[in-house]
Amino acid sequence: MIRVDVEQGTKAWLDAKIGIPGASSFHKIITPKTGKMSASAAGYCHELLAEQLIGRPLDDATSDFMQRGTIMEHEARKWYELQTDYDVEQVGFLLRDDRSAGCSPDGLIGTDGGLEIKCPAAHTHVGYLLGDAQEKYRCQIQGGLWITERQWWDFCSYNPELPPVMIRFQRDDEFIAKLAECVAQFTEYMHESKLKLQAMGLFEDFEFPPMRIVA
DSSP states (O other), rough: OEEEEOTTTTTTHHTTTTOOOOOGGGTTTTTTTTEOTTHHHHHHHHHHHHHHHHSSSSSOOHHHHHHHHHHHHHHHHHHHHHHHOOOEEEEOOOTTTTOEEEEEEEEEETTTOOOOOOOOOOHHHHHTTTTHHHHTTTHHHHHHEEEEEEHHHHEEEOOTSSSHHHHHEOOOHHHHHHHHHHHHHHHHHHHHHHHHHTTOSSTTTOOOOOOOOOO
């Protein structure tokens, strides 16, 4: 695993992620119920290639609510540490050794755990109280477990006006194997697409790395 030590939310963090498949978008690569490539994969590939071509994120703007969430994340992390007695290590951007995929955890815990924090609107949080988070974040969290090679990941949804939600996801090696294969197929598709763009005179100085992922 490669660690890029930048502060999340900064320009350096956004730049580090340009054109790299990220765990928060793995639902665009794999369909969880079937373990097959998602119908959204081609569109996501095009987004990442566009970022590489123009050299910046396609959408680096943050809404007022997203900014509020960033501020509240600090409060949520302190609440989590108080409840669990864990020390949460804040990190920037983490990459697989072949740089084919990455993730930005909201924290790492010891040698085995990770943390995902959400500070959503009240109606979204109510959905998490009712169990919506398990499937919604399955791809992202199992992706984080795959990239970091850890065993468990806590999901914490925090809204100061409502009871918090905390769910522990255990590593699912069967699903991770399917995810790894789908990401491998996706990166191969990206590679082939870059070759086509190169034939059009784009990516002339791009050096193509080996794209096949070994799970």
